[in-house]
Amino acid sequence: MSATTYTIDDLQAHKSRESLYMLISGKVYDVTQFLDEHPGGDEVLLEEGGRDATEAFEDVGHSDEARDMLPKMLLGPFDGPTKVAKAAGATTASSGGSTGGDYKFLLPVAVLVAWLAYRFLVAA
Template sequence: MSDVKQFTYDELNEHKTRDSLWLTIHKKVYDVTAFLDEHPGGDEVLLEEAGRDGTEAFEDVGHSDEARDMLLKMYLGELKASEFAKNTTTAANGSAQSGAPAPSPVRFLMPVMVLIAWWVYRQYFA
């Protein structure tokens, strides 16, 4: 049996205030309370992800190796596998636990449209 503490989303939700702030990144649970005032992006970023899976937000920013090493000091344990599976299932059904809206198709089409416009300009006006 593993000595690693296992957590549920219910337990994470009990810790989403400035006095006690937990979140999960890559299925690992971290207590980031002491880091609130030091976070370069401001405490609002951490408070927004409190009590839930912050993996996508963490990776989108592109944190440094130093930032990843800092997480080791804040490590509490792992998210229970059943909790992760539950979150993945709800996300696939369109009701992700994080509450974030699904990305708009325009977000993906915009770069393509810009490239097409550039190509047309080069063909006809350059």
């Protein structure tokens, strides 16, 4: 592993099928060689390429085997903000992303559970 530190500009320069970098948990990985082997298909990787893919990686719940593959693809540590600067006058999000947005899927699940409970109680 080299002592090179990577930035968002480095990530942005490598977001194609020919050279694909992504940031996961503060480290930059070159996943180019893994495109054809990824069980979810190369589209998933290409969509997350060139940016912070930590949330997408963790949301999928990768196996220990998948996590064990990461060191082989490690390029080095990341330094700097994880968001690309927006045009002048536009607001930028902090690197923390959206507050509470990680639980958006719970609302439809809660509605479904409430409906099922209602149906069960009415049928009883």
